[in-house]
Amino acid sequence: MSSNLPKDQEFLLPASTSFIVFSLFVAVMLNWLPWSGWALALRPDFVALVLLYWCTHKPHRIGVGIAWLVGIFADVADASLFGQHALAYTVLAFGGIVLHRRVQMFDLRQQAMHVFPMLLLSYAAYAAVHWQVRGYVAWEYFLGSAVSALLWIPMTLLLQSLRRPRRDPNEL
């Protein structure tokens, strides 16, 4: 990371509300692309990742309530049961908020290892609801949580570079 800020001040980077909304919107668009087959099984949950990013970096701006709302829209788009994604994202956001100080102490690789169990928990919540209602679980679904955790590193780098203000006009 080529940061001019010391590492422990990364969380001080500004984030405008419009930028947060835009990042969530892009994540939703990525999730709704026509994935199918194995790509669908391996697809990272972009919305979960971006939600988790904002929950750990700006826990007072994005919280459980917004995660729930995004989940409801995801439910309508995916024709899943009302509250299925909402429950998963609620659990995820709670995990992110509770662990946000802890996660920020580590470097990106270690952060990804913290993020993985949280994602796994959220995926498990989704699968558990499905199992309760329809009575079976597609196990390859959980591959997505591992891919998502791996994507945490590039996504954090991207979002942080977008948040970093450009002080020098000649800087690329």
Add this chain to the structure above:
Amino acid sequence: MDDTRTLRFFNRGPSPAARLVFFSVLSLLLLFVDARYQYLESTRKVLAVIIYPVQRLTALPGETMGRIAVYFETQKQLLEDNAQLRRQHDADAAQLTQLRAIQAEDDQLRTLQELKQRADYPMQMTEIAYVERDIFKRKLFVDKGSQANVQAGQVVVDDKGVVGQVTRVYPWLSEVTLVTDKDHAVPIQLLRNGLRAVVFGSGDISEMSLRYMPVSSDIVVGDVLVTSGIDGTYPPNLPVAQVVKIERDPAYPFARIVCVPLAGVDRHRALLIVSGLPTLSERPATSETSDEPERARKRLKRRKP
């Protein structure tokens, strides 16, 4: 005790744990209501209209790619395609004249035997808007909805056979559950000997299973299964699947029969919605009366051949 606590200068609202409990309970409540009753369908429709533009936007890259590919198709290819289609058309036309003759004959025989006449079903063309992104389900969305008079329960077919059934209708979209969806049941008949059965989806895109058939039942590999039409949901004689594997193990009461769907369940863009459901005569008063496709399907599940 209180002195050790940090002062709270800013009111941040309820704690995350309280919010977690609140929203989890809310989600579970919604889940329960949605799974058990149909109260939330109107809410779902309103939200679906809100997100419809975004959904179309996400489908745009794929559609644009398709259009660009079509644009760059060379003239030679187009000529070849045209010639092939014309040949196909000629062959089909020849068969169609035969079919007309057979239909007339069938009508005449039915009149003689005082049987009910076969009906033709109006169809409307539709295109796949996008495929379900949920790995647990085999569903897709087509771009005709209640604005085009699509109703839940209608059957969706392509040129080869049955693709699925409309299960939920939005203003400009409808949700189609594919025949390969887990536990989706289609009542069928063997084309060869008229044996009636029910074929179930397996949740796998290229597999269906014929359950509850005795080991001794007269089924061979290659048998074509067509809809029987006795359920009041599927019109009769639409091809559904073909038997590819049979395991007869005397230790089990039923044979394990694997079929593949005949329709390109995961291939085409253009599909047909069969409007005009067949009307069955009234059921006898003793049994439960319902014409909802959901319940009809459940009923069929119970009726083991």
